[in-house]
Amino acid sequence: AEEALINSEKLSVAGQMAAGIAHEIRNPLASLKGFSQLLKKKFDRHHDYLDIMLVELDRINEIVQEFMALAKPQANQLFGHYNLVRILNSVMTLLETQAILKNIELIIKQNEHHDTMIFCDENQIKQVFINLLKNAIEAMPDGGRIEIELKSVREGAISVTIKDEGIGIPMELIDKLGGPFYTTKSSGTGLGLMICNRIIQAHHGELSFASEKGAGSTVTIVLPLRTAGTPEIARAEQLQH
Numbered sequence: 001a002e003e004a005l006i007n008s009e010k011l012s013v014a015g016q017m018a019a020g021i022a023h024e025i026r027n028p029l030a031s032l033k034g035f036s037q038l039l040k041k042k043f044d045r046h047h048d049y050l051d052i053m054l055v056e057l058d059r060i061n062e063i064v065q066e067f068m069a070l071a072k073p074q075a076n077q078l079f080g081h082y083n084l085v086r087i088l089n090s091v092m093t094l095l096e097t098q099a100i101l102k103n104i105e106l107i108i109k110q111n112e113h114h115d116t117m118i119f120c121d122e123n124q125i126k127q128v129f130i131n132l133l134k135n136a137i138e139a140m141p142d143g144g145r146i147e148i149e150l151k152s153v154r155e156g157a158i159s160v161t162i163k164d165e166g167i168g169i170p171m172e173l174i175d176k177l178g179g180p181f182y183t184t185k186s187s188g189t190g191l192g193l194m195i196c197n198r199i200i201q202a203h204h205g206e207l208s209f210a211s212e213k214g215a216g217s218t219v220t221i222v223l224p225l226r227t228a229g230t231p232e233i234a235r236a237e238q239l240q241h
């Protein structure tokens with residue numbers, strides 16, 4: 001356990017440093033992208049080269065953003081009361097075009113009429129669902145359906161399951177998910193799930209995976225409801241009001 005603690009401390013120092021560097025890279029990167037776009041407008045030739053440059057710049061940008069998100073879960077000044085359904089709907093709106101282009105149907109199911117208010121950092125929770133839905137979309141190259149379902153699992157907690165019909169994950173690999181840089185994608189960063197885990201931990205929630213190779217995956221997130229704040233959350237709430 002001690003070793004795990006040391007490792008997680010190392011990780012957080014490394015994460016902070018990476019986020020700092022990422023921050024410094026962002027401006028020159030934006031400038032490179034701007035001038036590449038300008039070159040593309042000015043010249044009729046070499047559009048193919050410039051297109052590749054722009055794609056690669058976007059990729060650097062994505063990695064930089066993921067690194068910056070790594071340092072954020074520590075700073076939790078942005079907590080407030082938010083409706084989980086509204087958060088999910090706004091994330092779905094963000095990803096809808098991407099899904100449609102890939103023949104994927106995104107649906108949200110909320111069976112019972114129950115409390116969906118949580119105490120959270122809205123942007124971080126959005127980040128979690130964006131990462132998870134992106135993974136689901138990326139796991140379904142031939143299209144299909146992604147189901148998001150809200151349930152009250154136990155007193156004072158709400159669960160969100162995201163069920164896809166994608167390629168699935170072999171049992172023996174489930175333990176590796178969320179490890180830094182663990183990816184099976186040629187253009188993946190392997191940081192998405194690590195960020196999700198951190199954010200969910202900071203919200204006193206749980207994140208778990210169930211999958212079968214070839215039969216799709218289900219991610220379940222359980223979050224405490226506003227009314228069931230842990231002592232830490234209660235203290236943070238008091239500080240804010």
Ligand code: ADP
Pocket residue numbers: 131135136139164166167168169177178182183184185187188189190191192193194216217
């Ligand atoms: P990345 O998406 O950049 O690869 P993540 O941390 O988001 O990094 O995911 C790590 C790995 O977990 C992925 O490369 C993939 O192998 C696996 N994975 C995550 N979500 C799913 C899913 N819904 N279906 C199948 N595999 C998944």
Ligand code: MG
Pocket residue numbers: 131134135192193
């Ligand atoms: Mg991912």
